[in-house]
Amino acid sequence: MLNDSVKGAAQAASPSPSRSKPLIAMRNITKSFGSVQALRGASVEVHAGEVVALVGDNGAGKSTLVKVMAGVHGFDSGDYEIEGVAARINNPSDATAYGIQTVYQDLSLCNNLDAVQNLFLGRELAGSRWFGGRIKRAECEVRAREVMTRMRLGNLSLTRPVGAMSGGQRQNIAIARSILWTPKVVILDEPTAALSHSAAQQVATLIRTLADEGLGIVVVSHDIHHFVVHSTDRIEVMRLGANAASFRSKDVTGEQVVNAMVGGNENVNLAG
Ligand SMILES: Nc1ncnc2c1ncn2[C@@H]1O[C@H](COP(=O)(O)OP(=O)(O)OP(=O)(O)O)[C@@H](O)[C@H]1O
Numbered sequence: 001m002l003n004d005s006v007k008g009a010a011q012a013a014s015p016s017p018s019r020s021k022p023l024i025a026m027r028n029i030t031k032s033f034g035s036v037q038a039l040r041g042a043s044v045e046v047h048a049g050e051v052v053a054l055v056g057d058n059g060a061g062k063s064t065l066v067k068v069m070a071g072v073h074g075f076d077s078g079d080y081e082i083e084g085v086a087a088r089i090n091n092p093s094d095a096t097a098y099g100i101q102t103v104y105q106d107l108s109l110c111n112n113l114d115a116v117q118n119l120f121l122g123r124e125l126a127g128s129r130w131f132g133g134r135i136k137r138a139e140c141e142v143r144a145r146e147v148m149t150r151m152r153l154g155n156l157s158l159t160r161p162v163g164a165m166s167g168g169q170r171q172n173i174a175i176a177r178s179i180l181w182t183p184k185v186v187i188l189d190e191p192t193a194a195l196s197h198s199a200a201q202q203v204a205t206l207i208r209t210l211a212d213e214g215l216g217i218v219v220v221s222h223d224i225h226h227f228v229v230h231s232t233d234r235i236e237v238m239r240l241g242a243n244a245a246s247f248r249s250k251d252v253t254g255e256q257v258v259n260a261m262v263g264g265n266e267n268v269n270l271a272g
Pocket residue numbers: 033036037038056057058059060061062063064065
């Protein structure tokens with residue numbers, strides 16, 4: 001969580017009025033699954049235009065926290081606000097309605113379909129906002145090309161089955177798919193896992209492009225040394241279901257982050 005002086009600095013650094021209230025503010029969230037207390041007072045804020053990393057050891061509660069954010073799980077206590085107002089999120093559709101999109105690690109792409117088909121998959125069920133509910137291939141292609149160009153992915157094939165694409169290309173298509181819903185916040189679960197260094201770089205560039213457009217990005221990642229410290233703005237370290245440390249990414253080394261993850265230093269806050 002940002003402390004007040006850091007918040008002030010962040011606001012001073014950006015004149016954008018959208019920074020005055022976080023897109024998402026979760027405070028002291030608790031969540032148990034039976035006898036397992038997955039979250040013991042976890043907090044995270046996401047402002048427009050920033051990339052926030054959630055890191056921590058296996059079982060630290062990262063996925064649970066983003067699933068609460070995305071409406072997959074409810075929570076037991078704590079506050080969840082969206083743009084300063086208490087969020088009413090009981091399921092993933094509620095989160096979507098608030099402009100929160102999640103790209104899960106499995107990407108949920110259909111390998112035998114091409115990029116255009118994947119981008120529009122399921123849109124018929126949700127009732128298209130375009131073309132009076134009937135989705136036509138040519139119009140989808142135009143819209144897909146628009147989004148891909150905006151995301152600087154114009155060189156990706158729209159007509160090749162995504163199963164024939166590289167991991168990085170598939171990740172980018174999954175992100176593009178979330179963007180079609182014009183979200184305010186995109187949550188990414190391990191977007192660079194199993195990617196080559198250059199593919200991970202491309203995904204990191206795409207994430208920055210989205211943040212520069214004013215989206216808030218939450219990234220769960222174990223890729224501390226390459227992705228997290230170089231390609232995010234802030235880092236929340238979780239341990240045992242709570243926040244163990246907060247860092248500004250530009251001020252920290254991968255080693256410091258890893259130390260905080262495993263308990264090398266207690267309640268570090270170098271975010272200021
Ligand atoms: N649906 C569930 N039912 C029961 N326990 C759960 C459930 N989801 C998570 N947990 C438990 O909550 C704790 C936090 O899990 P979580 O998946 O949030 O960790 P994580 O930080 O995402 O770990 P990883 O890095 O391994 O993905 C763990 O002890 C886990 O076993």
